[in-house]
Amino acid sequence: MKKKKYQQIRFMAAAIIVMIALFTYILILVSSIQGNARVINYTGIIRGTTQRLVKNELYDIEDNEEIKRLDEILIGLKTGKSAFDLKALESRLYQDRLSHLMVKWKELKEVIYDTREDDRVKSRLYEDSEAYFILADDTVNAAELYAHDLTLKLKYLEVLMIINISLVLFSLILQIAGEVKENRRLKSFAYTDPNTGLPNxxxxxxxxxxxxxxxxxxxxxxxxxxxxxxxxxxxxxxxxxxxxxxxxxxxxxxxxxxxxxxxxxxxxxxxxxxxxxxxxxxxxxxxxxxxxxxxxxxxxxxxxxxxxxxxxxxxxxxxxxxxxxxxxxxxxxxxxxxxxxxxxxxxxxxx
The missing domain is CATH 3.30.70.270 (Reverse transcriptase/Diguanylate cyclase domain)
Incomplete structure (x- = not known):
């Protein structure tokens, strides 16, 4: 009986440790998912803002502040260090597409500056902006895919947490039932003559x-x-x-x-x-x-x-x-x- 009780206590202790580890990991994932939502949002901002910027440039409306802002956002998405409180996603696919996007952004900026000097470059600006939009869209999709994978992982962890909690509760119920049974047995010994089985x-x-x-x-x-x-x-x-x-x-x-x-x-x-x-x-x-x-x-x-x-x-x-x-x-x-x-x-x- 004591050995069984000791085994139950060891099982519950191990299950509680696992539950704490799962809970901690879930908190980390939730925090990461919240940060990913911000990354997806700002990656989408780059896609939309660049198109608006190109449109303005085609109509000879210059906006150097917007170019500077886009530079800062891209650096923040890449390094996680910027005034926009962004993080660098731990996704190779996303990082590869982001690196490609930054190269294309640098090229697009040069075309923008060339357009300001020569209107004949505007047709090239439009074509490059369309290609840039597709690449930006792929980058957003990579960020969403990474976030989806984390969300799926979170669901699996939640299922494991529920199973773990159920096992802990089941073990606790078994332990309580054992204690009740043992108390009844002791109570029976206290009020029953063990030799005759009659009340003592x-x-x-x-x-x-x-x-x-x-x-x-x-x-x-x-x-x-x-x-x-x-x-x-x-x-x-x-x-x-x-x-x-x-x-x-x-x-x-x-x-x-x-x-x-x-x-x-x-x-x-x-x-x-x-x-x-x-x-x-x-x-x-x-x-x-x-x-x-x-x-x-x-x-x-x-x-x-x-x-x-x-x-x-x-x-x-x-x-x-x-x-x-x-x-x-x-x-x-x-x-x-x-x-x-x-x-x-x-x-x-x-x-």
């Missing part, structure tokens, strides 16, 4: 302390004592004595009704507590107990020792003002009277 002294004391409504029910308390247990223990050993105790416990279980409380209060003493039991039913129970004992002695005597018991009882039908504990004390007194009678009869038999 603690459980008997709890039953005796319960409050009963004597206006709605009558209570009958029984006290039983095994005859000759000390002699068996002294002459044959405690193992044989335990067999005697267990045998009487089985006889009590078979004789009592399911609603009746039967407990092993300790040593050679047993108690019974029954509700709604009439005087004829009390006699029937005691007769049934005697018959079961006789049958046991007929078929299976314990090391030659005859199983016998002394008993006493007290009912609230006769003592309506007494508590359950006081009824049990009366039953105990009756049992000792009967035990004394048994001893005198036994002594006369020996003589």
């Amino acid at each position: 002294k603690r459980s008997c004391e709890f039953k005796l302390s319960q409050k009963f409504d004597f206006d709605k029910t009558n209570i009958c308390c029984f006290m039983f004592d095994l005859n000759g247990l000390k002699r068996v223990n002294d002459s044959l050993g405690h193992a044989e004595g335990d067999i005697l105790i267990n045998s009487f416990a089985e006889v009590l279980k078979r004789s009592a009704s399911p609603e009746m409380f039967i407990g092993h209060i300790g040593g050679d003493e047993f108690i019974g507590i029954a509700e709604h039991m009439s005087h004829p039913e009390i006699r029937d129970f005691l007769d049934r107990l005697s018959e079961e004992t006789c049958q046991l002695n007929s078929f299976q005597m314990i090391s030659g020792i005859e199983l016998s018991f002394s008993s006493g009882y007290a009912s609230s039908l006769n003592y309506p003002h007494l508590s359950v504990r006081e009824l049990m004390q009366l039953a105990d007194s009756e049992m000792y009277k009967n035990k004394a009678i048994y001893r005198r009869a036994k002594a006369r038999t020996i003589i």
Whole structure:
């Protein structure tokens, strides 16, 4: 049990470490995806702004500030260092296309400057800008493809995280179930006599302390004592004595009704507590107990020792003002009277 519990703890610890690692990686990916969106946006700005710039240049509208801005954006996309808070994507495809785009941008700028000096170059500017637009579009697509791959990876990680959390929860449920089962087992040991399987002294004391409504029910308390247990223990050993105790416990279980409380209060003493039991039913129970004992002695005597018991009882039908504990004390007194009678009869038999 301890080994299994240790294995569960190790599994949970490993799963939690994996979960923390996955969560950290997910945070990094989310941050990266957010940065990628900004890169895609600015790559698209280059594509659109360049076209607007070329259009203005074709109409003799010069805009050196826009050219400078495009230079800064391209450098930021390539190096991740600029005033636009951009990052350099870790995509070889994107970086190759961006490098090609920067070369073409440099060539396009030279054509722009040439156009300012000679209108005849305008046709070339238009053609180069169209080629530049296609290359810029391919660069945007490369950035989007990289972002898509990261998003797909994020989804896989989220699935792994869900599986990991499910495993941790499942392991936790198993551990809790094991603890509950173990607590029930310990509780059972605390209130059950391990030899007879009957409620032990603690459980008997709890039953005796319960409050009963004597206006709605009558209570009958029984006290039983095994005859000759000390002699068996002294002459044959405690193992044989335990067999005697267990045998009487089985006889009590078979004789009592399911609603009746039967407990092993300790040593050679047993108690019974029954509700709604009439005087004829009390006699029937005691007769049934005697018959079961006789049958046991007929078929299976314990090391030659005859199983016998002394008993006493007290009912609230006769003592309506007494508590359950006081009824049990009366039953105990009756049992000792009967035990004394048994001893005198036994002594006369020996003589």
